[in-house]
Amino acid sequence: MREQEFMDKLSETRRFIIEKVNIEPQMGVILGSGLGGFVDLIEDKVVIPYQEIPNFPVSTVEGHKGQLVFGKVLGKTVVAMQGRFHFYEGYSMQSVTFPVRVMQVLGVSGLIVTNAAGGINPAYRPGDLILIKDHINMMGDNPLRGANLSNLGPRFPDLSEGYDLEWRQKALTIAREVGIHPQEGVYAAMSGPSYESPAEIRFLRTIGADLVGMSTVPEVIIANHGGMRVLGISCVTNMAAGILSQRLSHAEVMETAERIEKQFVRFVQALVKGLA
Numbered sequence: 001m002r003e004q005e006f007m008d009k010l011s012e013t014r015r016f017i018i019e020k021v022n023i024e025p026q027m028g029v030i031l032g033s034g035l036g037g038f039v040d041l042i043e044d045k046v047v048i049p050y051q052e053i054p055n056f057p058v059s060t061v062e063g064h065k066g067q068l069v070f071g072k073v074l075g076k077t078v079v080a081m082q083g084r085f086h087f088y089e090g091y092s093m094q095s096v097t098f099p100v101r102v103m104q105v106l107g108v109s110g111l112i113v114t115n116a117a118g119g120i121n122p123a124y125r126p127g128d129l130i131l132i133k134d135h136i137n138m139m140g141d142n143p144l145r146g147a148n149l150s151n152l153g154p155r156f157p158d159l160s161e162g163y164d165l166e167w168r169q170k171a172l173t174i175a176r177e178v179g180i181h182p183q184e185g186v187y188a189a190m191s192g193p194s195y196e197s198p199a200e201i202r203f204l205r206t207i208g209a210d211l212v213g214m215s216t217v218p219e220v221i222i223a224n225h226g227g228m229r230v231l232g233i234s235c236v237t238n239m240a241a242g243i244l245s246q247r248l249s250h251a252e253v254m255e256t257a258e259r260i261e262k263q264f265v266r267f268v269q270a271l272v273k274g275l276a
């Protein structure tokens with residue numbers, strides 16, 4: 001897509017949204033698999049299904065609702081993505097990250113990104129919430145590939161604090177206040193949709209990854225390009241392939257995500273209040 005065409009689409013989407021929604025979101029929240037319960041805490045809600053939003057891709061995967069939810073959480077204005085777009089579904093990197101661009105042009109200055117991930121670090125247990133401190137992009141693509149949209153950010157954005165240090169420190173304090181003691185970790189993004197092989201997991205462990213998943217990195221790259229601060233949280237839904245002598249299933253991933261959902265939702269609520 002040409003630059004001007006993309007900017008025009010973005011403006012069209014923005015106009016559609018600001019006609020329906022009269023709050024200006026301060027904070028964006030991307031809700032991962034089975035973690036959508038956060039939207040129940042949003043007050044004065046305006047819900048827009050993705051199908052209704054011009055230029056939005058449409059989500060297909062099980063456990064993903066597919067709507068933008070605008071409103072207030074403990075007095076802070078938010079826009080939450082209930083359901084995200086995955087590279088493995090066949091979308092381009094540009095489509096996967098389009099909603100983050102929309103957040104950017106709506107004036108969002110901070111983003112909380114969540115996901116379900118496999119635990120590689122043997123100190124993790126299924127059900128742990130981990131603060132992402134850095135990432136490794138193993139997806140074989142980058143959402144910024146192509147002409148730079150110089151109105152939206154720099155050609156070569158710095159990712160040395162892709163996950164804002166001050167926010168991570170605040171998040172640790174906030175976590176303790178809600179009774180959680182998260183560890184920090186490096187998230188490796190694979191394109192999926194097959195889960196990793198045990199050899200791939202040994203490789204990822206060797207290169208410094210603590211967690212593995214199939215999302216988040218494209219959105220975080222775009223958020224950084226657009227000048228947003230980012231906080232990332234993974235819910236360890238399973239130990240990665242070969243770490244335990246047991247097979248992986250999407251059912252296990254969803255079960256763990258559901259088991260942890262209440263705690264997770266409380267944490268994100270406290271984060272929105274404390275960081276926005």
Ligand code: HPA
Binds near residue numbers: 116196240
């Ligand atoms: N691998 C990749 N993505 C995942 C996993 C995993 O083990 N668990 C949840 N998402």
